[in-house]
Amino acid sequence: MSYHPPSLEKIEPLVEELAEFWISALEQGNWEQRLQVLNKIHDQLRADLATKAEFDMVSPRFVSAIIERLGAPPVEAEAQAKIYAYSLNEVHRDAAKAWSLRSRAPEVADHSDRRRFPRKVVNMLSEIWIQGFTAPCRLIDISLGGARVALQQIEAPEPGTEVRVVVPGKGICEAIVVFVNNSLEAGLRFSHQPEPAMMSA
Secondary structure, three states: OOOOOOOOHHHHHHHHHHHHHHHHHHHHOHHHHHHHHHHHHHHHHHHHHHOOHHHHHHHHHHHHHHHOOOOOOOOOOHHHHHHHHOOOOOOOOOOHHHHHHHOOHHHHHHHOOHHOOEEEEEEOOOOOEOOOEEEEEEEEOOOEEEEEEEEEOOOOOOOOOEEEEEEEOEEEEEEEEEEEEOOOOOEEEEEOOOOOOHHHH
């Protein structure tokens, strides 16, 4: 018997219930403390929900609901940006991206090797393996040569670190970290680089 993911009619009440239950705890403390609490909540959700597909539906909606209940203040800290980057709400994600661009150091602003191939904005949940540890991430954009990911529950690995990431249409890809942006984003170069001629394909 094939599995059918739950409908939004069932997911939304669960999201609202979770947000109402946790908002009092998340109203306390700073954004770093909120991020730590959210990470623990996500760990519990993974254990409680029946499938990864359900988690992928609930998690970003829950984060969005929490941000709205906190008043959706402007992003002013790295931990806050990590939370916003994981939200289903595009406005939240854009705020995280804008903070990232403002805080990016000049030396990592231009990654010419990543510009060899046209990038496609995808903005979808994925998974990354770093030194044997698996964590959720959000694919921001991909190209034939690499990808850019937003991390929430772990610190971005150092440039040169070998990782694996799930990429739509490619499956699990071996990659190398080529840049890190304030431990919020990581730029990846696929280990198996296509020939430049593939650009015209």
